[in-house]
Amino acid sequence: QVSVSGSSFASNKFDVIIIGGGTAGLVLANRLTAATGKKQLRVGVIDAGHFNTSGDPLIDIPYMPNIFLNDPTASAIGNPAYDWNFVSVPQKQLNGQTIAYPRGRVLGGSSALNFMAWHRGAREEYDAWGTALGNTGWSFNSILPYFERAENWTAPTTKLVPDADFGTLDDLAAVNGEGGPIQVRYNTVVFDPETKFTQACETLGFPLNNNPDGGNPVYLPEWGIDGSVDIATGRRSYAAPAYYNAAVRARRNLVVLQGAIVNRIVFDKSTVGSKAGAKASGIEYSVNGQRFTLPVGNAEVIVSAGTIKSPQILELSGIGNATLLKEFKIPVVVNAPNVGENLQDHTLTLTDFTTKTGVFTLDELRNNQTYLEEQRNLYATTGQGAFTWTVRTSGPWPLQTFIGPEEYAQMRAQLDQTIANMTVTPLQKAQYDVLRTLADGGKTGFVSTIVLPRGGAASTPADGESYVSLGAFHLHEFTRGTIHINSTDPSAAPLIDPRFLSIPWDLGVQVNSGKFLRTLAATSPASDVIDQPVTPPASVQSDADWTDFVRSTVDSISHPIGTVPMASQKLGGVVSPRLQVYGTRNLRVVDASVIPLTVGASIQQTVYAIAERAADMILQDLN
Ligand SMILES: Cc1cc2nc3c(=O)[nH]c(=O)nc-3n(C[C@H](O)[C@H](O)[C@H](O)COP(=O)(O)OP(=O)(O)OC[C@H]3O[C@@H](n4cnc5c(N)ncnc54)[C@H](O)[C@@H]3O)c2cc1C
Incomplete structure (x- = not known):
């Protein structure tokens, strides 16, 4: 089901609700609705952006659509209809300059805006997630099948070296x-x-x-x-046409709401601090300024809003550093000091x-x-x-x-x-x-x-x-930056401080x-x-x-990661190796923000693989 209104979406009963239909979000939407477990899952996706199913030259033409179209202004990057257009706070160590952070605001997210480089990091980089950061089961070998699952690889037909x-x-x-x-x-x-x-x-x-x-x-x-x-x-091959193609759009168990901003996740107060963890009970979102709340029921909620927006949504929902949350009078659901910390980039x-x-x-x-x-x-x-x-x-x-x-x-x-x-x-x-x-x-x-x-x-x-x-x-900066809320207004951009x-x-x-x-x-x-x-x-x-x-x-090559790190609780991880937010019972984060330590490659392939693997984990856990 493609075209739904803000109010009809709120009347649905879902098994899984995905916040953000970007690179990771659409992988999950596809895999979770395809699977035939004990029961077929009903999945709802909320994204701020849109998708032109018949194609869009600004996204589709790989190189210089502006030259092809003979229109110097033709670009998805920097265009508010496609791009959140985030900008960092002034960097005093960089003579006061700011760093631009383009991020996709369309279905497919940043995979619709990126430069399409497709590569993987080194074995030892992925292995470190497991061996040094407490993420049992994560290694190059364990992620390799998911790199492969995401792609249809065509061998080179031209030589770089004669x-x-x-x-x-x-x-x-x-x-x-x-x-x-x-x-x-x-x-x-x-x-x-x-x-x-x-x-x-x-x-x-x-x-x-x-x-x-x-x-x-x-x-x-x-x-x-x-x-x-x-x-x-x-x-361009990217998450929207690839994972949300016509056959997937026709699935009756998948509902995608476009043009909607998620403001926050509401928690059942009686569960906060309980042994089983806090229970997400509602998703509050806005469409054209009008607010709606989708009851969560027994659904699993997955935040896939990316490295910049996922920590913002968590903080607005009460998951973050308790001191910061109290400053903004946000009731604390989980004190998780590393939300919005640990920002790494290339x-x-x-x-x-x-x-x-x-x-x-x-x-x-x-x-x-x-x-x-x-x-x-x-x-x-x-x-x-x-x-x-x-x-x-x-x-x-x-x-x-x-x-x-x-x-x-x-x-x-x-x-x-x-x-x-x-x-x-x-x-x-x-x-x-x-x-x-x-x-x-x-x-x-x-x-x-x-x-x-x-x-x-x-x-x-x-x-x-x-x-x-x-x-x-x-590829491996030691500097760690931060992304935190600066207001309780969900439409305000968070403060991004990469401290390059x-x-x-x-x-x-x-x-x-x-x-x-x-x-x-x-x-x-x-x-x-x-x-x-x-x-x-x-x-x-x-x-x-x-x-x-x-x-x-110095600039960013647009590979920010790590603001909702996957790591052991002892090390201060925010999500577990199964991508569940510690201290909650039905909330996961699946996107580039969970990458705990960056890899020496452009990161989209890693994001697709994490989401492919997360889909398997969620299916195992829900069935
Ligand atoms: C300009 C640019 C160039 C890049 N070049 C490359 C490259 O060549 N190779 C490479 O490997 N990687 C590249 N990357 C990085 C790569 O594309 C990203 O790391 C990856 O796509 C991130 O995926 P994600 O799922 O974490 O987030 P995203 O794909 O950004 O998805 C997040 C989604 O959440 C939605 N969302 C966010 N907040 C809300 C909200 N409150 N309510 C509703 N919806 C919301 C967004 O609209 C978006 O659709 C580039 C990135 C950019 C921006």
Whole structure:
């Protein structure tokens, strides 16, 4: 059932109520309504956004819909009809700049807005969730079947490196899935800089990785990374059309309410503090300013509103730090001090270089009308070509590959001292022990590089010029940020304070990785295509220059996680390994906010896998 009103939705009796029909929320909606257990579950989903079932060019066209549509303003990101448009509080350690946090406000959530990079972290990163953070049963091996369940993987048909051996695809194929809802493929267009930078990795003495999806993603992958794009249509593949397709929309046991904001979860007062846990008894939501309450009855409630909104909904409902809740006169249901704490992200430094004359890049779409028309026509008729491009040349590097032993030792000593002088929570302590061990081991990626065969990432591209933009994202920051309510008004954005680079180690990693981008660009054969650095200019050389540049330009790559951490209660976890909110009896959180310690990869694949696994757990528990 698709079209329901706020009042008719409130008259339903559900077995499961999902708050947020985003990336994770729609996976749950699909799997829970498909399953035939003892009884068929009735599921209700509430989302603030909408879904155009016949498609939407702003979401569907993978690369630069504005150029394709010849409309400079055509973008889902930054557009309030698609994007919550969150912004951080001013960051004093970053010269007062704010950080933009786009988040999908449509069915499919942020999977409708993201850059479609599709990859996984390292085995040891997922294993740490179980071994160090008290999440029994969570490991790379236990999540691997769920990575596979979410995807329908198409093997690469183009080589990034001309002498790549196609025989090695067997290993990669063995850990990728067939028949899942998300269509995943590799670009069919290859630009020269993508090949040259991949080869530069070999020149530096590091092997190309022929199976980054098997638990060891370090260095650049031979085939590049894949992207969540449907190879048959050339359209983005994301949670809404994939998990909420026509067949799912026709299910009578699934009701989705669109355009509704959940204000809070109401609890049965008599159950608060009880041994069995507090019982969610109602969901209060608004549609066009009109309030409704959906009685929960015996249903299970699942919050899937994402890293920014899930902690806000919990706090408004009385689950959070009791001191903060009392400040806002919110009755305390569960004192959970880590709600809204533990914010982690991947920080990003971007640089631009001009290319040598004759190097062919995506900038041709701006500079060459004939190429643009040809590609527009190709995409419109076949769903192929430059408008399907997604990031392909990307991979994580251990710190020791670009920080010398002496500097590394100094940075580590300073890090130990910083931590010794901080008040760290038990959760942080456990995380910091993991991160220091992984960093010192020298086998886990701590910085990912990305190669964009086009300009405009760090500066405004000049007409007629062609560029390569290189980015470095810091995968394992020690800094922890926060997201908390600043008002009891559910429509007010929470205060987002990522505190990027507050810990000197994080600044050091980001500075060194920026410098490493220059090294990569100067390494043969990448140096064959690169002309001059533009941003930062060649005059930026010293550590002090780089520090200034990094501080004034550092950004988020939009991978915030961790604000409702899954961890043991002893460590201060908010949800259990079965994703149940401690101290409650019928409430779970399933989305990126539960990831307790981030992984060294873009995170959508991990979010899909967590939700796939959560669906299995919920079915086991309810049947
Ligand atoms: C610009 C951008 C680029 C990214 N690029 C990549 C990439 O290339 N590769 C990658 O792996 N990851 C990428 N990511 C990250 C990835 O997309 C997200 O981590 C993931 O989609 C988060 O899923 P989620 O289920 O936690 O939240 P979301 O998908 O954001 O879902 C939350 C849902 O809850 C709804 N909601 C929230 N609050 C309420 C409320 N009060 N009432 C009703 N509904 C509510 C929202 O409307 C939304 O639909 C990117 C993200 C962004 C924003």
